[in-house]
Amino acid sequence: MPAEKDEAKEPRARPRLIIFMASFLVSHSTLFSVVCCIAGLIALLLLPILAKSTYISENALMPGSANPVFSGQDVSEASRLVKDITETQKMGKTTGIEIQRLIIQRMADVGAEVYYHKFQSQSNQFHPFRFFSCDSNSAVTESNSNTSNGLNTVGIIRAPRGDGKEAIVLVTPYNSEYVKLNDALSLGLGFSIFSHLSRVSWLAKDILWLAADSRYGEYSSVSAWLKDYHNPVFFSSENVDANVTHDKDFLNMENKNMLNGRNVDVFKRAGTMAAAMVFKVGEAMERDPRDILTIYAEASNGQMPNLDLINVVHYLAVHRQGFRVNIGKLASLVNSAWLNLVGQILEWLGNLAKNLNPKWNFGISSADYAEGAATVASSMYHQALGVPTGSHGAFRDYQVDAITFSFSSRFYLNNENMQSSFILRGGRLIEGVIRSVNNLLEKFHQSFFLYMMTAPNKFVSVGVYMIGFALLALPLPVVAASLFLNHKATGFTGTEEAKIAFGSWQWLYAAKTVLMIDLWALIASLMPYFISQIPNISPTESTLLWVALSVSILAVLYVILGSPYSHSGNVEWQTLKAFVIASVTIGMGLMSIINFATAQIGALLIVPMCLVVRPLKKHMQGALILRALSLVCNLVMVVIGFPPAALLLMKGFSEGFEGVGIGAVWEVAEFLWVWNSATYLYVFLVHLPCWVLCIHILLHP
Structure with missing residues (x-):
């Protein structure tokens, strides 16, 4: 009996600090996401202030140490x-x-x-x-x-x-x-x-x-x-x-x-x-x-x-x-x-x-x-x-x-x-x-x-400009974990109960949807090669044909592999969104190794869209102002995040909006392809499937 009482009086072991911090961030993922995104935007706006003056690192160069002898004879x-x-x-x-x-x-x-x-x-x-x-x-x-x-x-x-x-x-x-x-x-x-x-x-x-x-x-x-x-x-x-x-x-x-x-x-x-x-x-x-x-x-x-x-x-x-x-x-x-x-x-x-x-x-x-x-x-x-x-x-x-x-x-x-x-x-x-x-x-x-x-005479090194990208991308794994774990918070006391929905393997439907859209994006990215074989076709006609064929192929895949909405009773939008965010995180991480600037600009467009998007039926709940604000944010992010719209906006801001039209989408895509730009792969294998999946979440019943 005394031994049993001693065991009952023993205090419960405290969780490790890293587990405690992870649990805290996941349970407050919304606040954490807002703070990180604002901080990331501020970090990017501060780049001109954080720039350093250039200097010669290699002493052997010694520029100007010898007087030039290039003369009038030359x-x-x-x-x-x-x-x-x-x-x-x-x-x-x-x-x-x-x-x-x-x-x-x-x-x-x-x-x-x-x-x-x-x-x-x-x-x-x-x-x-x-x-x-x-x-x-x-x-x-x-x-x-x-x-x-x-x-x-x-x-x-x-x-x-x-x-x-x-x-x-x-x-x-x-x-x-x-x-x-x-x-x-x-x-x-x-x-x-x-x-x-x-x-x-x-x-x-x-x-x-x-x-x-x-x-x-x-x-x-x-x-x-x-x-x-x-x-x-x-x-x-x-x-x-x-x-x-x-x-x-x-x-x-x-x-x-x-x-x-x-x-x-x-x-x-x-x-x-x-x-x-x-x-x-x-x-x-x-x-x-x-x-x-x-x-x-x-x-x-x-x-x-x-x-x-x-x-x-x-x-x-x-x-x-x-x-x-x-x-x-x-x-x-x-x-x-x-x-x-x-x-x-x-x-x-x-x-x-x-x-x-x-x-x-x-x-x-x-x-x-x-x-x-x-x-x-x-x-x-x-x-x-x-x-x-x-x-x-x-x-x-x-x-x-x-x-x-x-x-x-x-x-x-x-x-x-x-x-x-x-x-x-x-x-x-x-x-x-x-x-x-x-x-x-x-x-x-x-x-x-x-x-x-x-x-x-001024530059920003990678150690400075990567801070903005890191702050923008940091909320993604936290939000994905929060959505996937289905937290049951009863007030933060240092421990939380998390239920992982593995028992019924419902997450397989979400994974199948993501893989199906990725397969469709791969097919759509290769389609311009075959369209370019058609003689005497204008850029506008090529763009419209590209869109029509892409939509048709997506419909065929729905028929063959099944529409994600056919499993609406089994697949929850939170699980689908968690897989979308995980896929985007991997894609942006890989792109940051190949071309950091592409990942940086992509994070500005994709991260807010992934964090904000939610089904339209959810906007019918809560106060009127919050519902309207949430709906407007979702629609704006979806429009700006549309890959052709993003490409045209970038082209317009850099070269002017005079020549921007439907045919410009084909011209930009062809321009990226023939120059072997990895941005083409990023736009059509990461950005495009992310946008389509966000539309799926937005229209989730």
């Missing part, structure tokens, strides 16, 4: 080439390869190894078996023409202080069919730098200059050359079809493969590429007080070059050559009223904090905030799109750090004096960047690869 060589190209253009000698012949002759005259690179460019088309394939990159073009032939011109300078194991690549794209003045200036600038580097003694890395024939797209010509550079094909040029080699157009029968005694059809290589720079001369910007240098850095699937490369270019351009550096920004956000209001509030809070403690100096003006927000939105958008913003993206596919920068003069460059001054400053900038990269003993690795720009 400018004269550029001017002569520009004049020769212009005269050739006026004489109408552009049907063959007169421009290429002129460039390769100049390369050979400075003692470089030269060759022609012949490639085929194919038209845009859907192809399900080439998705994520490097082979398809060379087939991507920016025109709607059929398979065509292009001709690149390549020169190699062997470094006097190098061992041939590393190289720096310079790329100058130009339209060989119609060479404009800015194209001629780009070629002149490229040749003057190439000629200058052939005479210097400090080179430790080989120099490759690619004059890229971009008549079928800048990316296509560079990608084709890189593919052949990294995947050599052993065959004789004599065996190539005449339509591909252009022998009839550009080579005489006596010396069709020779130039100064050297074979120009043999593909030659240098060492491993340390870095690449794509540069070109853009249109004049009259209203700006300074010459402009615009930097493009985004590559496929959100890849970015090492930040040190951008920092070197920015430092030398601003502090040595006096350029004004630009990066992309969403113009529609700069003058946005609500964004300026947020900026004013943050500016007031910053001033208040500074008055309380002078050390709290985190204020930012409303104008700078709007500029930073528009810039980081542009950076996030282009990363999420997963499409390169220039031919530098082809290098990132081979893990080579590369950027594109475009020079724009404040004056029209018809005047020779303006041309000379412009080429001199541009040449000295490129020489300075090459000197810095030449100093490296290893690949870029010190600085960041995951970042977003808020200004040319």
